[in-house]
Amino acid sequence: EAGVVQSPRYKIIEKKQPVAFWCNPISGHNTLYWYLQNLGQGPELLIRYENEEAVDDSQLPKDRFSAERLKGVDSTLKIQPAELGDSAVYLCASSLTGGADTQYFGPGTRLTVL
């Protein structure tokens, strides 16, 4: 069974440029998560989707970050414009349901903003 797929794995951009990350969850998983992981820190939730509905986006900086999960499968996380402090690893995870204990994580996208 394929795991959570993320692309790109690495991205280097200049500040003020836009950037987008893509995630394909495990087939059949209704719940999708985006996490931010700063260097030396644990992941922090940005947004959680139940199917196509964002049910927890309280940690998403909505002035520059946006996300979508059209058709309740793939998801895209966007930053526009990027700032130096956005340099981090962006992780996507999925689970069968929101109440499920096990979340399956993708390998992440490492973003560097210059």
Place this chain on the structure above:
Amino acid sequence: GNSVTQMEGPVTLSEEAFLTINCTYTATGYPSLFWYVQYPGEGLQLLLKATKADDKGSNKGFEATYRKETTSFHLEKGSVQVSDSAVYFCALKARGNNRLAFGKGNQVVVIP
């Protein structure tokens, strides 16, 4: 709020040594507790979990016991291997809240 605290700093030890990584938590009610592992270049993987007090989670020779009285969930392994080198994260999920709260993680380096 809900939070997890892991011991500071990386852990370096020799092969076959005993490993302990401390984890304490703050949460309302009785959360579920988890250890995740991140091998180099890979995503986080669930290592083990415990959902109620005195439960012991175990996997791949690792163990952790849910201690309500000390609000702890320390990870242990009796004899580590070089392949156990990774970053280990303690996490909790409070009842009625589907958000995972992670600790900062501990880098473990096992030397042959």
